[in-house]
Amino acid sequence: MTVTQSRPVLSVIGGGVIGSMCALAAADAGWHVDIYDAGEATRASEVAGGMLGTLGEGHPGEEGLFALSAESTAWWPGWIERLGDPAIVTAADTLFVATTAADGEYLRQLAQFVWAQQVPDGRLTGLRGRQVRAHEPSLSTRVHSGYRALGEGALDNRRLLAGVRSRLAERGGHVHRMWVDSFADVPGDQVLIAAGMGTSALLPDVKLVPAKGEILRLRRNRQSVPVPRNVIRARVEGRHVYLVPRADGLVVGATQYEPVSPDDRAAHAGGVADLLADAIAIMPGLRTYELIEASAGIRPGSADGLPVVERIDDRTLVATGHGRNGIVLAPATAARIVELLAG
Numbered sequence: 058m059t060v061t062q063s064r065p066v067l068s069v070i071g072g073g074v075i076g077s078m079c080a081l082a083a084a085d086a087g088w089h090v091d092i093y094d095a096g097e098a099t100r101a102s103e104v105a106g107g108m109l110g111t112l113g114e115g116h117p118g119e120e121g122l123f124a125l126s127a128e129s130t131a132w133w134p135g136w137i138e139r140l141g142d143p144a145i146v147t148a149a150d151t152l153f154v155a156t157t158a159a160d161g162e163y164l165r166q167l168a169q170f171v172w173a174q175q176v177p178d179g180r181l182t183g184l185r186g187r188q189v190r191a192h193e194p195s196l197s198t199r200v201h202s203g204y205r206a207l208g209e210g211a212l213d214n215r216r217l218l219a220g221v222r223s224r225l226a227e228r229g230g231h232v233h234r235m236w237v238d239s240f241a242d243v244p245g246d247q248v249l250i251a252a253g254m255g256t257s258a259l260l261p262d263v264k265l266v267p268a269k270g271e272i273l274r275l276r277r278n279r280q281s282v283p284v285p286r287n288v289i290r291a292r293v294e295g296r297h298v299y300l301v302p303r304a305d306g307l308v309v310g311a312t313q314y315e316p317v318s319p320d321d322r323a324a325h326a327g328g329v330a331d332l333l334a335d336a337i338a339i340m341p342g343l344r345t346y347e348l349i350e351a352s353a354g355i356r357p358g359s360a361d362g363l364p365v366v367e368r369i370d371d372r373t374l375v376a377t378g379h380g381r382n383g384i385v386l387a388p389a390t391a392a393r394i395v396e397l398l399a400g
């Protein structure tokens with residue numbers, strides 16, 4: 058497609074999932090878009106697990122976030138079609154798994170919250186331990202009970218980012234690898250600041266709450282048990298661990314530490330050891346998988362738990378504060394930014 062200079066120009070600061078998907082949605086809506094991005098070293102979207110968690114992220118007191126996540130998740134199939142790469146989707150459903158009666162009771166309370174949010178019948182079903190294992194035979198015989206959430210899948214976030222950038226390039230968009238000190242220096246008719254944790258340095262009035270998370274990537278080899286088909290979200294004696302399928306293995310996550318220095322992106326031995334111990338407790342065959350990456354990122358949380366997506370002034374917009382749900386919330390955020398750009 059030919060890009061003409063008569064298009065209005067949108068500059069996006071930040072090339073994570075939020076900046077990139079807002080950029081592509083704006084390009085589809087007729088804007089010429091340039092992304093200014095400092096690179097992947099500080100990018101939460103690079104390390105994320107890629108779960109599209111709505112039911113699994115439903116907690117009492119977070120009804121607004123639950124509704125927004127449900128709305129955003131409904132946009133995902135259209136985005137996958139737009140990107141033209143079905144392999145971005147790595148799982149369609151989730152199994153919630155408890156290892157003890159107390160873990161089972163914890164899951165039961167979350168299920169009560171979810172059912173009270175009027176989710177359609179059959180989306181979340183309770184299972185006995187053997188029924189959980191009938192869905193995923195590689196899970197441990199220690200599994201006590203669980204729930205099956207239909208339509209609660211996962212994406213390969215790195216493949217997603219690559220796909221979004223390639224579609225943006227087809228629309229004439231560019232990614233400029235650079236650090237931006239002041240958004241006043243960035244050209245463009247409109248500027249969107251979507252710099253994750255970096256947003257506060259550009260807009261000091263936007264206060265973010267950093268939450269560090271360590272996460273692992275494991276690769277299957279020929280001796281290993283197959284990769285589960287479902288996302289597995291387990292409660293193991295009071296701790297959380299999740300296993301997210303990839304084409305060649307699994308992502309195992311994630312720890313959560315608050316408060317934390319916004320620059321602490323080191324994966325520590327203790328976090329890695331806990332994640333591996335809990336993941337192997339739930340899926341013993343994981344022992345033969347190869348550990349190929351241990352990393353950590355900072356979730357850019359907001360004070361009230363909801364993303365900050367708004368116009369700042371005539372030329373400037375912001376989209377940040379997506380906390381632990383940035384992948385889930387990216388489509389709704391992009392739709393809102395396009396609305397704001399349209400005035």
Ligand SMILES: Cc1cc2nc3c(=O)[nH]c(=O)nc-3n(C[C@H](O)[C@H](O)[C@H](O)COP(=O)(O)OP(=O)(O)OC[C@H]3O[C@@H](n4cnc5c(N)ncnc54)[C@H](O)[C@@H]3O)c2cc1C
Binds near residue numbers: 270357
């Ligand atoms: C361990 C972990 C697991 C997670 N798992 C999930 C999950 O399963 N599902 C889910 O929905 N969410 C998950 N999240 C949350 C999700 O990753 C974030 O909410 C989301 O990535 C935030 O995206 P973003 O684009 O706002 O920020 P980022 O991805 O951090 O991107 C910000 C970009 O801005 C750039 N930047 C910053 N400052 C500047 C500047 N001054 N100039 C130029 N560029 C700048 C950075 O280089 C970076 O590329 C997880 C997060 C972590 C840490």
